[in-house]
Amino acid sequence: MSRMLKLAAAASVVTLLPVTFSVAAAENLKVVASFSIIADFAKNVGGDRVDIATLVGPNGDAHVYEPKPADAAEVGSADVVLVNGLQFEGFLQRLVEASATKAPVVELTKGGEVLRNTEEEDHHEDKAAAGKEGHAGEADEGHEEGHHHHGESDPHAWQSVHNAEVYVKNIADAFCAADKAGCDTYRLNAESYGEQLEALEEEIKATIAEVPEDKRMIITSHDAFGYFEHEYGIKFLAPEGVSTESEASAADVAALIKQIRQDKASAIFVENVTNPRLIEQIASETGLKVGGELYSDALSDENGPAATYIEMMRHNITVIKGAIVGS
C-alpha cells in the first residue's frame, strides 16, 4: 500500500468559516500564523503588505500548545489565519470557536503529498489483531472519502521542501483572495521564494549524497522527520510518536535501544522543541554521541541557527552530515 495520499480529498478538518473577503488596499493584511515556520513562509510571500502574528513562536511546541484568550483575540481580528492542518494544531478548533473569527482559516497542507501516520496504522492493526471493534479496513481504503480522525496523517509535511512549495502557493492564493490589489506582488514573491526553495532542495539532495547509504539511520526525539526520510532517504527512528503529547513508554524506549544496537544507527540528535533528557539517556545506553540539535517543529529565535525555514533545513542537514561523516 502506498504511504502517499493526496491531501486534497483527505483534508476535511479545517474547512472552518471559509469566508473570504478583501481588505482595503491601504491597510496591511492582518495575518495569524499558527507556528513559526508558517510565519516565515507568510513573511516571504506577504513582504511589506502583511502584518503577521505568530501563535506558537520560535522553539515552541505546537503539539502541546495551550492557546490564551489573547490568541483568540488575535485570531478574531485577523484577515487571514494560516494553519498547517492534519491535526498538527490540536488547539485549533477550540481557538477558532472562541475567537468567532470571520477570517478564512487556510490549511496549508491542502494539495500537498501527505504521509500516513504509521503509528496510527499500527493502532488499527493492533485492534484488528485483538479482535476488537476497529477500522482496520479503513487503512486500505476510505480515507480519501474525507473521513479523517486523530493521527491519521503525519502532520510534519514541511520537512519535505516540495511540500513547502505547496504551502507557499496556498499562502499566495489566500493572500490574493483577501487582498486582490496585492495579488501580483504576492505571486511574484511566491515565485521568487519558490526558486530559493528549489535550490534548497538540490542542496539537501547533494549533501545527502555525500552520506554513505549504510550510515543513513539516525535517532531523534519524536517522529517529526517522516517526510524528510521519504524525500531524501535518511532513516529516522524516535522514541516518541508524531506528537510530543504522549511520552514514550519504557517498552518503546527499550525496543528502540534494541533496534539501535541491532541496526547500528549512526547518530542521535536532540530536538529544539523537546526535552533532551530522554535522548541523552538513550545515547548513554547505546554509546551513541549526541550529534547536535535538530530543528523539527519550530524555528530558532532570530539569533539562533534556524531563524528561517531555509536556514533550518540547511542547519539540519549540515548537523546530520557532520555527525555521521564529519563536517
Add this chain to the structure above:
Amino acid sequence: MRTNWASATAIALLLCLSSAAHAEEVTAWRLFISDHAEPKVTVIDAVDGGKLDTFRIKGPASLHRSESGRTVFAVQGAAGVVTGIASGISFEDHGEHGDIDVEAPKLAGVEIAGGKPSHFVEHNGDFAAFFDGEGAARIISEKAVLEGKSDFREMKTDAPQHGVAVAYGSYVLLSEPNREKPDELPVGIRVADEAGAQVGGFHACPDLHGEASSGNVLAFACATGLLVVTHGDGTPAIRHLPYPHSLPHGKTTTLTGGRGLQYFLGNFGADKVVLIDPTVESDAFRLISLPTRRVHFAVDPVRAKFAYVFTEDGQLHQLDVVKGEIANSLKLTDPYSMDGHWSDPRPRVAVAGDRIVVTDPLRGVLHLVDATSFEKTGDIAVEGKPFNIVSVGGSGQTHEGE
C-alpha cells in the same frame, strides 16, 4: 462494556455501523449537590431532572469532581472526613471516537479522616486533601479510590494551618505555615520529594489562599501576585507573577483555571474579578468590574470563550474572557447579600454540557440556563438547601454486545 442504565439517560443519534459492533451515541450528565445544613449529597440526572440517589455522609460538604469525572469528593470540614463517590460515568478514548460507560453512582467506600479537611486539589489523577487541624496532606490516586482502597500517603508540614498541597508528579508542593502568626494564612510554598525532603528553595507567597490549574500551568494566589508552577527540567519550575501597579489595592483569594483556553479567573476585591494570563510578564492581569459583590464564579469547559459570575443581586453574568467584559446578564434569584457569614447559604454555579446550573439554596431549586442562548429554561426542585454543586458527564459511544 457494561451499560447499566441507572436512569432515563438520554440516548440519541444512532451512528456507526462501520464494524461488527453496533454503536450508539449516548449523552449522560449528572449533578452532585451537597446540602447547606444536612449531611447528604443528592445526585440528579441533568438530562431528565430526575433524582438518581441520595448519599448520607457525615457533615455538610463542599464538593470536588475529578478531571476524569469518574469521582466526586465530599469534603466535610466540620465532620473531619473526605468521602469518595464514584460518579458512575466514565470515558475511554479511542482516538477517532470515545466510549462512554454509564452505571449507577455509588459511595466508593473510601473515607479519609483527619482534622478539619479544607483544600482539596487534583493534579494528574492524584488528589491531595489538606487537613488544616493537623497541617498535613493525605494523597490518594483516583485508581485507588475507584477500587475502594484508602491507600493514601501523608505529607506533614510544620504546623496546623489553613493550607494546601498539590501532588505534582514525583513531588509535592506544600504550603508553609505562618510561624509568627499561626492563625493567619500560609506564607509560601515548599517543594518536597517523595521522601519528604525539601527540594530547592522557599517560594514566598504571603497570604496564600486559592489555587487552580489551567492546561499545564498551576497557580497559587498570594497577596503579592501569583506563584506560577510549570514543568521544569526535572523539578517544578516556580516563578512569581506580581500584581502590576496599575491594579487597585487588593488580592486574589479564589482562583479557577480556564478550560480550552489557558487563563486564570480570580476574585479581586468584593465586586471585581481578574483575568490572568500566566505566561506573560506584562499585561497579565485584566480587571473586570461587577455590578455588585461576587458570590461565585465558574468557567465553561465547553465554550472556552465564557466564564460565569453570580452576584449578590441574583444575577448570573456571562463573562467573555477574550474581550474581558460581561457579555450578558440574567436575573435568576432573589438577592443573596454577601453581608453575614462567608459560609451562609448562597448560590453556586456549575456547567453541565449545554446547561448552566445555579443552586438557589433558600428556594430549594436548581435554575437551568441554556448556555448558548443564555436564557433560563427551567428549574429542578431539590429537597433541603442545595448548595455546592459539581457536574460530570458528556457524550460517547456504546457498542451493543460488548
